[in-house]
Structure formats: structure tokens, C-alpha cells
Amino acid sequence: MAVAERVLVHGGGIGGLTLAVALGLRGVQVDVVELREDDGALGVGIIQQSNALHVMREIGVLDECLAAGFEADLLTICDPRGEVVAQIPQPRMDGAPASNGIPRPELSALLTRAAEKAGARIRRGTTIADLTEDDGGVQVVLADGTEGRWDLVVGFDGIGSPLRRRLYGDAYEPEYTGFANWRATVPRDPEVRGVVMSTGNRDVKALLTAISEESMYIASVNAEDPGFRPDPERAHEQFKERVTGFGGAIARALEQITGPEHVVYNRISQVTVDAPWHRGRIVIAGDAAHASTPHLAQGGAMAVEDALVLAQELERAETLPQALAAWEERRRPRALWVQSLSRAVLRQETGQPTTPEDDELLKVGIPGAAHHLVQPY
Template sequence: MSTPRKVLVIGGGAAGSAVTILLRRAGLAVDLVEARSDWNATAGSGITLQGNALRVLRELGVWDEVEAAGFGFGSVGITAPDGTVLHVQEDLRTGGDDLPATVGMQRPRLQRILIDAVRASGASVRLGTTAVIVDQDADGVSVRFDEVSAGGSDSSSDNGSAHGSDASADAERRYDLVIAADGLGSATRAAIGIADRPEPTGMAIWRIAAPRPAGLTRTDLAYGGPAYIAGYCPTGEDTLYAYVVEANRDRALIPAGSHADEMRRLACAYGGFWPEITEHITDPAQVNHTWFERLLVEGSWHRGRVVLVGDAAHCCPPTLAQGAALSLEDAWVLTQLLTGSGPWDDTLFQAYYERRIARVRPVVEASVQLGQWQLDGVRDADVPGLMARTMTMLRELP
């Protein structure tokens, strides 16, 4: 009986969790290593999942849990700053007619669903641990593990078994393949000689989770006022996340203790449901402030037997809500290729890149363009046309 190929996945976010689940289902031995000891289980406010993301979540076997935990809807409203609804656009069902166009949900809830699925897959998990590429050749990669916090092994009795994880064992291991899913600031990407780095687009976003007012059943976007965009998305029976987008400001000049005041100052200028939402913007620890950034690694997403997925390879502003969807698609496509009949070589990894870049590049470029039109004050921009063309493309299978 042959020994199954062994894969290391670095990073336990959406892309890393998804590729782990899919490879385990195909019978491969998979170790997942995550630098954060809490496995990102409490990070973030909310997330908007378009149909093409839901399609992959269904392939992972977690669609029922996502559907139950989230809030599905099928349209987006465009409002004036005072809350007057100017237009309601039906969303395209990019995952197919048997899935909702969009599901909003609390980001920690999605992460918990993926964590549970990784555990159930039988993958070995190490938390609070980083992985460093030592060397590689045509047959595999040698990796060193470094503990970054106590309790790195996911083996506590209240969290379930790590299915064979032994973080205290050998510090260096050999793998047939390493999949770098370690996010936008990927240390693995830099370590294998890919010099691309994320770049700011000129916008920043304030986000918060809040109670959902009665009658709020879809995403609404207000353009104009003191922010470029003020929007919200329902995430459950009684929850939402709200956000306002403005120009970049030097984060060093915005004390963390003022985050609620800063977001509330922007949000209080908007009408409709916003006064009810703004009442809950009080705790600066619950307000998240980040810049919009873009990244698109060109040429290839691998070096030898180390391959990038998700934000480690690409990211875009959330103007089309496609970040998580593209990352999940990466995991799905790469797994299809790895579990086919071809050898794990440059030809296979380049095929992965070429298949993904043709789909990812238009989304990144469109997402950046939507923001740039606002930064430039372009009043006659074909926003509906660009969005429609991009989302129609995403309806096709990746």
C-alpha cells in the first residue's frame, strides 16, 4: 500500500481551511499550521458571501451550517445620504439558481464552521506556530516549525482532538507540497522569492457589528456625504455589520481609543436605518479600521513545490465583496488539479495560475476601478455596467 502524499497548509483562514478539507476528502495527509493560537475564531465583524463563494462552501459540505447561521438576500439598494432609496438592483446569482445571490454572516461564525470542518476532516492542526521553508528540491520541501505562543497544539479537551497533531514533536518535517495560505502579508510568499507586496488604493474602511433594525433585509449603499460609501449588510436574525469608507488617513494619527468616535462622526450624517445603527457605535474595541489594498502576483503563484492561494496571491478592495469568494475558488481549483492524474510539477502549478489569473485579474481591476472613480470624482462612470460584466463572468464555474 503506497504512502499518501503529505501536504502542509500554512494559514487557517478561508483558503487554508478550504484546501485542507478538500485534500483530506481526497485521501491526502494534510497538516495545517496557523500562527494565531485562537485560530482567528473571534476576529472580524461581518462578511458578504456572493453566490460563487456559496458554491464552494457547498462543495466543502458546510452549506447547511452557513445557511442557518447567515442571512440570505437577493438585492442591493442605492440610497441618498438621507436614506431615500433611489434604486433597488436584483443581485445576480453567481453560484447558480439553486443558491441565494448573497449571504451575509458574522465572520467569526463562518470561521468557526470552517474550523469544525477541518477538525472533522482528520487533518493534523498546529496553532500558535509558524512554518519556515528550510529548503526544497524537485521532490519536496523541508519545513521548520517555530512556536509563537503557548498551547500551539489544537488538542485541548474543550476544543476537540487535533487528530494526531503533535506540535511538541520534531521541529522540522518534509512535505511533498506546501500551500501558502498565510494571507496578505504572507511571510512564505517573501521567503520563496516573490517580491510582490500589497499596495494601498487610497481608501480606508471603518467596520462594526451591531444589532439589525427591524425591516433591514438587504445591503444598502449610500454614496456621498462625509464618506465615499456608507453601507450595511444583514448577518443573521438580529445582527448586521455596518461600514463607512473614506480616504486613507495615517493610522498613527488615529488613536485606537478614538475609533468609535471617528466612525460615529461619519455615520451620524446618514439617514434611513443609520440612526439606529449609530447608537451602537460606542466601543472603540469593536470598531475595525483598515486600508483598502490591492495585490496581484503576476507570472506564477508558485516556486518549486510551494504554491500560493488566497490573499497570499491576490487581494482587492471589498467594493465587489469578492475577496473570500476568490480565495475559496483558489482552494477548489488547486485541489482539482492536485487530485487529478498529472504529476505535481511546474506544468501543473502553472496551469493553476493561468486558470485562476484569467478570473482573478478582472475582479481585482474592477474592484480597484470602482474606488478610483470615486477618488477621482468621476460622475458619469459606468458603475452598473462594470459590476454587471464582472459578476456575469463569475457565474461561470472557475
């Protein structure tokens, strides 16, 4: 891969590790730097829909994902009492399973192993302190005092991306939507064999997702003031106060949340970088470029698609500018479509006014989006 023989990946999350595997398999020397000291991923679990599993197959870790998670073919819709209203078959992409719930730490661990097996060097507890680009590469100084030179620097460094701020200052800061995601991991209910969605009193929607034979997570999106943070001692009680009016598996899941340590709270923000996602030899991808609300469960999928497509374009292009332009041409329309529809679903489900553009997107709906996203990218 002559256009980029050495690549520095800033961020060791799902997208960054996927890129490290994809490039390593193509003979590129990859270095990953991650600020967090440990290799445990934050959060609870993640839904890998078929397009994300297609990427996992392409980088050789699909079987590991399925072994660590809980494979499912159906989306189950229940009424507030927990009675099944509908079971919707989920589409598959090019031989990949329909969906897989998996604990985030398990996914992070298996991608780390795959990246190291592909030759990537992963350095934790540091970040980029300074960088200087010239015609031949990027000279980077890390916060631990070491420095090196790379052909390309890629920022999979999240919604608060320091690399994005280096490129564009504060022009594309995260926009808080007014809503937050409450989640907790609990023992899996035998009735939950995939994803279960239900709407209770006050139009509150709750979601159950099996992420292994033993565990699942419960999630709910609720309106929250910008300054709100859960009480460290009462977070479980606050979660339960927001998710009321349910019976069945959801009620049983709530009973399992017995302490604040079980609860994960995330404000839902969005980032839309209208400027190019690359400048010279520096690229931003995943949430750094197009963070979305969770309503299509596609944030992680868009990041790993970004990674695989970038590796493909670097392999086939004759020059680095050609590769980056082709990558962005493939990725921008799809990622921003997901972002726009996901935000429209949030507005619809929470009773906010929708725009004419939202209304047009909402004609597709969540089931239609799943069928759209199993098309080639």
C-alpha cells in the same frame, strides 16, 4: 491523489481551511499551521456571494453557512435619507443562493470543524521557520521546533504573506491605496434584510450588511493618511465623523456604535504578484498572491475558489507541475480581473483619476460583475 499525498497549508484563514476540507475529502493528509493561538477570526462579517456559496456547497458546508448567517436575494440602494431607490436582484450560481452575510468567527468555526472532520490536523501558535525543497518534497521546520516533510506547501497566509517573501523577497509588498475600511457590528435593523448601500454628503458611501438574524455591520471606505491609526479611546467618534449626512437605517446604526471596542479599522492595500504563483512545490494563493480592495466583496470568494480549483487540479493531473500550471491558468485571469475592477470602482467612487483600462472595466459595473462571476470558474 498521487501527485500530492501530504500537503502543508500555511495559514488557517478562510482560504486555508477551505483547501484543507477540499483536499481532505479527496483523501489527502493535510496539516494546517496558523500563527494565531486562538481559532477566532479577526474582523466583523463577510458577504458570501453566490460563487463563494457554490464553493461552500462543493465542500459540504453550505447549509451550515446559511444557518449561521443571513441569506439574501436583493441589493438595496437607498438615498441619503434612507429611502429605497432601487432593489436589484442578485444572480445565482448553479443552484447556490444569491448571497449570505455571515460573522467571520462563525465561518471560521464551521470551516475548522469541517477540516478536522475531513482529517486535517490543525496546529495553532506556530509558523514556518525554515524550509528546504528537493525533487521529492519539502522539508519544513516550524517555529515550535517540530519538523516534517510534505509533498506540497501552500501559503494562504494573507496580504503580508511570509511565504511570498520567502519566494520573492520584497518584490511584491502590499501597496497602500490611500483608503481604509471602517466597520462596526451592531444589532440588525429590521429594515436591513441583506445588503443596503447609500451615498451621503461629500460622496461618502455607507454599507449595511445583515450577518445574522440578530446582527449586521456598517462599513465605510474613507481616505486616510498612511500613518493614521484610530485613537483607541475615540475610534467610534472618529468613525461617526467620517460617515455623516445619512438618515434611516444607517443613521440608526451609527447611534448603536457607543464605544471604541465596536470599531474595526483596516487599511486597504493591494498585492499583485506578476511572477508565477508557484515555484517548485511551494504555492501562494488568496491574498498572498492577489489581494484586492473590498469594492466587489470578492476577496474571500477568490480565496475559496483558489482552494477548490487547486484541489480539483491536484486530483486530475498526472504530475504536480501539470496540476499547478493548470491551477494558475484557471485562476490568474479571474482573480486579477476582480482585482482590477475593484480598484477601478474605488477610484471612481472616491473621485480619483481613472485610466482608460479602468474606464473599460467600469462599463461592466458592480451589477455586471455579479453576473460575470456566477459563470463557471
